[in-house]
Amino acid sequence: MFQAAKQKYLLEQHFERFSPKAALIDMDGVLFDSMPNHCRSWVTVFRSLGFHFEDREAYLHEGRTGRGTLEILYRRELQRDPTDEEVDRMYGIKARLFDDMPEAPVMPGAPEALDAIRRSGIDRILVTGSGQRKLLDRLNLHFPGHFSEGRMVTAFDVTQGKPSPEPYLMGLKKAGVSAGEAVVIENAPLGIEAGKAAGIFTVAVNTGILEDEVLLEAGCDVLLHSMSQLAGLWPEIARNYSLV
Ligand code: CA
Numbered sequence: 504m505f506q507a508a509k510q511k512y513l514l515e516q517h518f519e520r521f522s523p524k525a526a527l528i529d530m531d532g533v534l535f536d537s538m539p540n541h542c543r544s545w546v547t548v549f550r551s552l553g554f555h556f557e558d559r560e561a562y563l564h565e566g567r568t569g570r571g572t573l574e575i576l577y578r579r580e581l582q583r584d585p586t587d588e589e590v591d592r593m594y595g596i597k598a599r600l601f602d603d604m605p606e607a608p609v610m611p612g613a614p615e616a617l618d619a620i621r622r623s624g625i626d627r628i629l630v631t632g633s634g635q636r637k638l639l640d641r642l643n644l645h646f647p648g649h650f651s652e653g654r655m656v657t658a659f660d661v662t663q664g665k666p667s668p669e670p671y672l673m674g675l676k677k678a679g680v681s682a683g684e685a686v687v688i689e690n691a692p693l694g695i696e697a698g699k700a701a702g703i704f705t706v707a708v709n710t711g712i713l714e715d716e717v718l719l720e721a722g723c724d725v726l727l728h729s730m731s732q733l734a735g736l737w738p739e740i741a742r743n744y745s746l747v
Contacts, residue, residue, distance in 0.1 A: 505743035508724045512704050518683040521704060523744055525678035525685045526620050527671055530631035531565065532690035532710050533730065534617075534646065537607035538565065544600040545572070548593055554580040562711050565691035566632050566665035568658070569594035602637060609645050610710060612731030616688075617649050619737035627654070630674040630687075632665055634658030653677065666696035671703055686744075688733070692721035699723075706740075708733055 513521055532538045542561035549556035554576055564572045570590050577585040585593070620627055629642065629650045634657060642650050656673045663669045675685055687698030687705040692713065698705035699722040707723035708730055709715055718726055725740075727733050 505725065505740055509704075509744060512724050516683065516702055521683050521744060523625060523684055523686045523704070525626040525628055525675075525680045526688055527628050527630045527674040527678065527685055527698070527703065528617075528688045529566075529690060529694050530629060530633055530642075532610070533688060533708060534610055534613045534629075534642070535607045536610045536710070538562065538690075538711050540601055540604045540607050541565070543604065544597045547600055548597045549576055551596075552580070552593075559712065562713050563692060563717075565711075566693040566697065568632060568664035569597060571664055598635070601635065606637075606641075610730050612729055612734050614646060615734035616730045616737065617646055619734050621649065623737065623741040625686075625741075626678055626680075628674050628678045629655040629657075630670050631655075631657055632661075632670060664693075665691070666693040666700065668697055668701035671698050671701035675701065675703070689723070692717050695721035695723045704744075706733070 509521055513519070528534065531541060542558050545561045545564075546556055546558060556576065564575070573585050573590050573593055577583060577589070617627060627649045633639070639655075639657060654677060656670050656677060660673055661669045671687060675682060678685060682702035685703050687701075687703045688708065689695050689698055689705060690708050690710045695705050695707050695718060705723050706725045706727065707718040707721075708727045709718055710729065715726055727736065
């Protein structure tokens with residue numbers, strides 16, 4: 504599986520070599536099982552406006568900025584853009600609902616996966632569209648020693664959310680590596696699109712409610728089903744991609 508994915512990637516990117524030095528790791532739905540809380544917050548916001556909005560859609564929009572999600576829904580439901588005031592108010596409500604929810608648990612297998620990546624000598628860089636202080640603050644508590652200051656890309660660093668490649672291009676910059684020297688670890692279709700648009704080999708971990716086909720169609724190079732599976736397979740991934 505890994506060799507075939509590597510060959511396909513090299514052909515597609517016209518790279519001669521693929522030798523990762525850094526893993527660019529998403530946060531929501533990868534390190535924390537926070538998507539159910541994000542989903543409930545968005546559903547509450549949009550239903551309060553009388554919009555049609557199902558759980559599934561929250562997962563399809565995962566990774567977009569709050570403004571980007573609000574614009575799509577306002578255009579569809581009201582045939583107009585939200586005003587800046589509406590964006591601030593509705594995103595403020597969404598963020599408060601999220602903050603009031605029970606703390607999102609650490610994703611099972613995520614600490615083991617990060618430790619396995621560290622053991623293979625690969626740098627870890629966080630790349631998230633989130634600006635949720637609460638989760639960002641918890642990173643050092645649950646994943647000590649993995650993401651130091653300056654090794655994170657958050658909502659505060661970028662102007663465009665996923666699926667723009669900007670967050671992952673910024674991740675490459677912070678890691679000091681090129682696209683052929685990194686691996687993206689993502690759970691959401693727009694995140695996968697962002698990783699691929701940045702030219703990076705993208706491992707999808709399907710931790711949510713969407714079908715595998717949605718993540719495959721987004722263009723991931725490898726599809727796994729849990730962070731525990733990633734932790735278990737990392738030594739094999741590392742061997743196949745000459746990480747060690
Ligand atoms: Ca995510």
